[in-house]
Amino acid sequence: MRWTSYIGVLFLLAGVVCVSGCGSDESGDAAIPSFFVQQEASSEKTDVDVYWDATYSMQGYTTIPEGNVYRNLPDGLEDVGNSMGNTKFFRFGEQVQPLEGREHRHFSEVGFYDETITAIHTVVDTADTNHLSIIVTDLFESDADWSNVAKKIKDKYFASHLAVAVIGIKNPFNGDIFDVGVDNAKFNYNSGNNPERYRPFYMLIMGHEGQVREFLQRWKDKNPGGNEMQYMLLSGNLMEKAPDLSNMEIQDSKNIFADEKLNVTDKRVKEFGINDGDESVELKTAFHYQPLPNGCSVDISKSKPVVHVYSLQDGEWKDSGKDGDAVFNIQENGSQTGDYQLSLKFTPDKTLNKDQINLVYAAVEPGYNGLVLPAWVKQWNMDNPAGVTPENFDGSKTINFMHLVESLKDSVLDAAKPALANMTLLIKY
Numbered sequence: 001m002r003w004t005s006y007i008g009v010l011f012l013l014a015g016v017v018c019v020s021g022c023g024s025d026e027s028g029d030a031a032i033p034s035f036f037v038q039q040e041a042s043s044e045k046t047d048v049d050v051y052w053d054a055t056y057s058m059q060g061y062t063t064i065p066e067g068n069v070y071r072n073l074p075d076g077l078e079d080v081g082n083s084m085g086n087t088k089f090f091r092f093g094e095q096v097q098p099l100e101g102r103e104h105r106h107f108s109e110v111g112f113y114d115e116t117i118t119a120i121h122t123v124v125d126t127a128d129t130n131h132l133s134i135i136v137t138d139l140f141e142s143d144a145d146w147s148n149v150a151k152k153i154k155d156k157y158f159a160s161h162l163a164v165a166v167i168g169i170k171n172p173f174n175g176d177i178f179d180v181g182v183d184n185a186k187f188n189y190n191s192g193n194n195p196e197r198y199r200p201f202y203m204l205i206m207g208h209e210g211q212v213r214e215f216l217q218r219w220k221d222k223n224p225g226g227n228e229m230q231y232m233l234l235s236g237n238l239m240e241k242a243p244d245l246s247n248m249e250i251q252d253s254k255n256i257f258a259d260e261k262l263n264v265t266d267k268r269v270k271e272f273g274i275n276d277g278d279e280s281v282e283l284k285t286a287f288h289y290q291p292l293p294n295g296c297s298v299d300i301s302k303s304k305p306v307v308h309v310y311s312l313q314d315g316e317w318k319d320s321g322k323d324g325d326a327v328f329n330i331q332e333n334g335s336q337t338g339d340y341q342l343s344l345k346f347t348p349d350k351t352l353n354k355d356q357i358n359l360v361y362a363a364v365e366p367g368y369n370g371l372v373l374p375a376w377v378k379q380w381n382m383d384n385p386a387g388v389t390p391e392n393f394d395g396s397k398t399i400n401f402m403h404l405v406e407s408l409k410d411s412v413l414d415a416a417k418p419a420l421a422n423m424t425l426l427i428k429y
Contacts, residue, residue, distance in 0.1 A: 060175020
């Protein structure tokens with residue numbers, strides 16, 4: 001079988017493409033690949049790499065002892081990291097430098113912060129995707145070039161169906177905050193011991209989704225109370241287990257029947273046959289929507305049902321070449337909140353290629369505005385307008401935080417193509 005650029009198209013549509021578990025039909029047609037619609041979130045032992053922002057803007061988190069969780073963070077991260085594998089620490093400013101022995105414990109001291117340039121994008125370039133990588137930072141990036149950081153995360157993590165989580169932690173702060181307002185002013189901010197004035201710092205956790213989720217849970221278990229902490233997970237999965245034909249029961253069908261000639265082994269992909277080519281095919285199923293813990297919720301009223309049809313031609317998956325009439329719909333199902341019905345309709349003669357194996361991939365995508373960020377993101381955000389002064393500056397919020405997080409949200413939508421629910425059909429027509 002020759003795999004060409006068409007596999008790249010299907011990779012974006014349906015997740016990971018694999019040639020294992022293939023079979024052939026009775027007439028000896030080309031093998032059928034198994035299309036994995038979502039990245040499995042399995043968890044295994046992993047090395048944990050902690051990258052610590054050592055620039056001047058982080059000094060202020062170390063200066064007030066009372067209520068300070070930041071000063072205990074090196075030990076806390078080491079404990080959780082070692083429970084998952086081996087933990088290594090790095091410091092970064094413009095460059096990334098590995099730390100030896102117990103050097104990382106100096107991050108609780110004011111004098112350890114002497115870098116003048118923050119280059120989070122260099123950390124993303126350096127990070128090993130086979131490890132769980134954690135970046136400790138206030139999300140300040142020199143030259144305010146966060147778009148470059150988001151693009152690098154998109155290309156390195158989301159495009160490979162890996163996950164990124166954000167943990168925000170409020171902490172007492174007394175120090176300088178840089179690049180405030182259009183004049184890039186420097187302000188001193190002192191939260192004192194007032195929790196309402198505590199300034200947030202962040203941990204970006206990047207890696208395989210199962211390991212990212214495991215870290216979030218272990219961190220929560222270790223930090224059940226104290227200072228305010230908030231969580232957000234971005235990945236190609238929108239639910240614990242994506243609704244698909246392996247776990248959704250077909251409730252009604254017309255002009256279509258289950259078939260097994262192609263020996264498909266992936267339970268998420270179902271083989272069907274057609275009774276009449278010019279009669280409409282209908283397939284109905286249902287699912288219950290429950291958001292992924294710590295993940296973004298989906299506004300289903302803004303969701304985008306889509307259908308893609310491909311056929312196997314000369315050993316390659318190609319667009320069917322037909323305009324087709326396939327329609328995929330989602331609607332509320334009954335009175336219970338979260339219950340939805342899916343219906344797929346198409347006319348075989350208009351949508352499928354005869355004497356070929358066809359792949360019909362129908363999915364409910366969240367759409368550009370359908371993925372909803374947690375409310376805390378907006379609450380922790382401060383715009384960076386002209387005319388800001390030390391008197392009206394709110395150091396308890398992060399400048400342009402909404403923009404930073406929305407950049408990550410747009411990146412995961414574009415690269416990982418998350419689907420709320422999907423139906424994947426193979427049809428020898």
